[in-house]
Amino acid sequence: MGSERAAPIEVGETLLSAAVRGNIPFPQMCNVGECGACKCRLTRGQLRLKKDISRHVTPEELSAGFVLACQSLAESEEVVVEVPGTARGRSADPAPVRTDARITRVTPLAPGILEVEVGLAAEVRYAAGQYAQLTVxxxxxxxEPRCYSFxxxxDRTSPRRALFHVRHVPGGAFTGWLFAAGRAGARLRFSGPHGSFRYHEAERPLLCVAAGTGLSPIKAILEQGISDGLARDVTLVLGARTQQDLYALDAxxxxxxxxxxxxxxxxxxxQEPEGSSWTGRMGHVTDILREAAVAHAGCAAYLCGPPGMIDAALDVLRGRIQPEHLHHDRFLDRGSVALAASAGA
Structure with missing residues (x-):
């Protein structure tokens, strides 16, 4: 049962580097310890951590053997880890499909946010919450690949179609290209699915927290829940700067x-201006979470958005929601990754 793969590893090499070189599918996004996507559990061998990983791995998880593959250096000639989606006892996720693609539609959703529909040359099966990598x-x-959540x-009837929400990143090369002109018809290279963020079955209400285009994987998970007949109470907290930044409200x-x-x-x-027509809540998502901390204690939480929001929300929820019911996906642009890499150099 499950999937077992092996690759050579050198003492002093990171687990992730060895896995990539050995063509082993491994959840990853940033390679600098910022996203937490490459969390795995050591079952045999010795490792040395390159830096503090407590933002992504709790002390209890660390004691149980959990590490980040990109920050774990081999100190023995044999290292065995369990990787989400490939561990013994559960079916493995399909290997990512690499295929040609083409932008079929671009639709503005809000200032600085586009919905991008992509046609694929091959069929792709993914789980709601996962992401794809795109290059031009x-x-x-x-x-260099850019990561966007489905x-x-x-849509099982259209496995050669994918939909993404893309935020314009000031100075970003990919989003600068995308927003500069009509890109319908442009060729892409697609790789996916990637990532382990998805719905985890639990007899608990759902607390979903999103900021910006972090709404996109949350939206996909909730839509999948409807298709699956899921019956759970849900609280969806959505953070934005101003009214015009709120999008997909019809969805x-x-x-x-x-x-x-x-x-x-x-x-x-x-950041809604004073005197506007807004009559809803002001502040940050963490304000909402603190107010309702007791009510959320029995929930399973799903958090998506920029690292600052994720970290602040986790600070509020840790100790109230068990670690196994806290699921998050950090949205990192390449500038953030480069900054983290230079800081850790």
């Missing part, structure tokens, strides 16, 4: 209408 062949500076639940309303169970939607704005 033939365009200087865009050969923005809708899988959220459609989910709320179809959801089997109580559905509470709480948008909160941090």
């Amino acid at each position: 062949p033939g365009v200087p500076g865009l050969s 923005a809708e639940a899988p 959220v309303a459609a989910i709320e209408e179809r959801w089997r169970g109580r559905f509470a939607f709480v948008p909160v704005l941090s």
Whole structure:
């Protein structure tokens, strides 16, 4: 049962580096210990950590053998780890598909946010919550993959189609190219699915927290929950700067209408100008979480968005929600990754 793969590793090499060189599918995004995607559990061998990983691995998890593969240096000639999706006793995730793709539609959703529909040359099966990597062949500076979460639940009738929500990153090479002109028809290279973020079955209410385009994988997970007949109470907290930054509200309303169970939607704005028409909550998502900490104690939490929001939300929720019910996906742009890499150099 499960999947077992082996690759040579040298003493002093990171687990992730050896896995990539050995063509072993391994959840990863940043390679500098910022995203937490490469968390795995050591079952045999010796490792040395390159830096503190407590932002992603609790002391209890560390005692149980959990580490980040990108920050774990081999200190023995044999190292055995369990990787989410490939561990013995559960079926392995399919290997990522690498295929040609083409942008079929680009739709503005809000200032600085586009919905990008992509047609694929091969069928791709993914779980709601996972992400894909995109590159633009033939365009200087865009050969390095950019990671975007699938923005809708899988459509089994259209496995050659994918949808993404893309935020314009100031100075970002890929988003600068995408937003500069109409890109419908442009060729891409696609790799996916990647990542272990997804719904985990638990008899618990759901607390979903998103900021910016962190809404996209949360939206996909909730849409999948509707298809699967999931009946759980849900609280969705969505953080944005101003009203104009809120997007996909029609999609959220459609989910709320179809959801089997109580559905509470709480948008909160941090920089809405005084005197505007906004009558909803002001502040940050953590303000909402602190107010309702006791109510959320029995939930399973799913957090998506920029690292600062994720870390602040985890600080509030840790100790109230068990670690095994805290699931998160940090959204890192390449500038953030480069900054983290230089800081750790």
